[in-house]
Amino acid sequence: MTALLEIRDLHAKAGDAEILQGIDLTIQPGEVHAIMGPNGSGKSTLAGVLSGRPSFEVTQGTVRYDGRDLLELEIEERAREGIFLAFQYPVEIPGITNNYFLKAALNAHRKHKGLEEFDAMDFMTLVREKMKIVEMPKDLMGRSINEGFSGGEKKRNEVLQMLLLEPRLAIMDETDSGLDIDALRVVATGANHLRGPERGMLVITHYQRLLDYIQPDFVHVLSEGKIVRSGGKELAHELEAKGYGWLEVEPPAEGAPA
Amino acid sequence: MSDLDQAQQRLLALHEAAQPSDGGDAVATLRREARAAFAEQGLPTTRMEEWRYTNLAPLARLDLAEPAQEPVDCPPPDVPAHVQFANGVRSEGAAALPAGVSIDGLGDGADLGQLAPAKEHPFVALNTAFLLDAARVRVEAGAQVDEPVRLDFATVGEVPRLCQPRVLLQAAPRSRATVVIDLRSATEQGGFLRNAVIETHVEDDAELRVVLLERSHPEDVVVTHFASRQGRNARLETHTVTLGGRLVRNDLSAVLAGEGAECRLLGLFLAAGDDVIDNHTLVDHAVPHGRSDELYKGVLAENGRGVFRGRVLVRPDAQKTDASQSNPNLLLHDGAEIDTKPQLEIHADDVRCSHGSAIGRLDPEALYYLRARGIDEPDARRLLTEGFAAEILAGLPVADLGESLGEHLRERLGALGS
Ligand SMILES: Nc1ncnc2c1ncn2[C@@H]1O[C@H](COP(=O)(O)OP(=O)(O)OP(=O)(O)O)[C@@H](O)[C@H]1O
Ligand SMILES: [Mg+2]
DSSP states (O other), X not given: OOOSEEEEEEEEEETTEEEXXXXXXXXXXXXXXXXXXXXXXXXXXXXXXXXXXXXXXXXXXXXXXXXXXXXXXXXXXXXXXXXXXXXXXXXOEEEEEHHHHHHHHHHHHHHHTTOOOOOHHHHHHHHHHHHHHTTOOGGGGTSEETTTOOHHHHHHXXXXXXXXXXXXXXXXXXXXXXXXXXXXXXXXXXXXHHOOTTOEEEEEOSOHHHHHHHOOSEEEEEETTEEEEEEOTHHHHHHXXXXXXXXXXXXXXXXXXX | OOHHHHHHHHHHHHHHHHOOOOSOHHXXXXXXXXXXXXXXXXXXXXXXXXXXXXXXXXXXXXXXXXXXXXXXXXXXXXXXXXXXXXXXXXXXXXXXXXXXXXXXXXXXXXXXXXXXXXXXXXXXXXXXXXXXXXXXXXXXXXXXXXXXXXXXEEEOSSSOBEEXXXXXXXXXXXXXXXXXEEEEEXXXXXXXXXXXXXXXXXXXXXXXXXXXXXXXXXXXXXXXXXXXXXXXXXXXXXXXXXXXXXXXXXXXXXXXXXXXXXXXXXXXXXXXXXXXEEEEEEEEEOSSSOEEEEEEEEEEOTTOEEEEEEEEEEOTTOTTOEEEEEEEEEEOSTTOEEEEEEEEEEOOSSOEEEEEEEXXXXXXXXXXXXXXTTOOHHHHHHHHHHHHHHHHHHTOSSHHHHHHHHHHHHHHHHTSOO
């Protein structure tokens, strides 16, 4: 079976700062992986490198996505090939309605797949259905992209986009941060909607609470640009109880999946 | 003789050939004096402060035929207009006017030139010297007119000509109306000189919104002189949208002559290719308690050049004035350029004035966000530029215009190099 994502010895820097220092990670279709780790350990950098954020430079290593060299693809090609990043900090863009944006994004995907583009009616029908799942207020569609959205509304909007675009590899970068309990449940519901034997998910979070809802197959701990520990979902509970300091005291168990 | 002197001579020769003669004695006098004023002033050079940033050389290169005298066929505007001119000549088939509005021709010319004196402005002189017809729009006292009044001025045909729209807008006391002045090129042929003069009186307690659309051929040279005067508590809103043109100069002045008058000047311009678009505005606060608010947004692409010069004059008597001005610009390419300069002249002490101009590029973070959703880079750039322009287009007081201009802009942006 071809791995959905296969990261080998990935090094990346931003400016002069070497941030990722040799990441190895394999995601098989159907798997959900969680990444935890202290602030500044490189979680968003990894997500950014996978989605093609221009400010990062890969200096070493390879990333294969569904057997192809991912790093060769442009940002938009990666997206249309099924990689979706839910941003930790969704960008506010004045002057473009959320509605117009989502339709343009969806149609770019459809065009890429050789499908007919959606007209306004088809689009509205689909988007309404997905909005229900994330319990998103209607008026947010007519407003400028993320402009003046509350923290929770921005995150719902990310999940809405994810549901619309149905990625094969969804990367959620702290989509749970700053959410109240209800919003957290909604985000998790959205993610679980997408789960399927063909899809993979990389969930970046600081809290085991989200993982109670999403139930990852693997949990990895990133520290100083390296994965220092991998395990099952119980690892998240252990971290929550003991903190990251505990990792430095106890060496990783032999044979933990990388 | 300089190129501009020669161009002036050619324009005077056109005048000789055209021999405009209709209208009464008063109009004849107006024309004669204007011709003399034009002969005396000549075409402005970059040595003049007001024209420092804009060289009229492209005008000197035009090969112009005399103004049309007879009606010509013209592709109709998207929405039927209430008065239509093609190459400066009135054509048939205008829509019926809404109640409370009348549109007359030249009349005895007595009310022309009050706000735009030929002696002070060479292009006003040129326009007045050739006066053949005008659209004198009057909104009756107290009339509340919802339907926008549409004036259509098209340049047409295969022979580039001198074409000079002339408009007088009078909003009588307590009236409320919206006027759309569409100055458009309806021909594949460029190289026209369109020189429009628009005088606007907004009388006491009246409210007038004017949309000025300039959709020119990339080879056209365009000068628009808009002068307004507002009475007590009168409100004026202008929306000036300029999409291209080889050389475009807009002079817009608003005199707040009555206490409590308020004006909002909004503008959007796109200069691409070799376009030069120059917006000069003047807000003249002559009396106390005036409010003015100005927002001009510029999009500069390829080798396009923009100029914005916004003068705000607060005279000694104009206490309690509240004036703000802002001119954000978006540079899309390295070859594009903008000269922006606000100019505040404040001679009263109890006032609130603010101004700001900015020159920026597309936000890389926003570009990344859109691309990360599968939108191609050129589309993402276009989308962000549309977003920048949306503030002005969405604020147009006529909904169908916002949409059609949005589409027009989208097309123009879609055709840009990266
Ligand atoms: N463009 C950049 N230039 C320089 N340093 C950068 C840049 N981007 C990120 N960094 C640095 O790289 C390190 C990793 O940042 P990253 O955003 O990946 O952390 P993170 O694990 O996502 O943290 P958090 O939990 O706070 O979101 C940080 O020290 C950050 O300051
Ligand atoms: Mg982060």
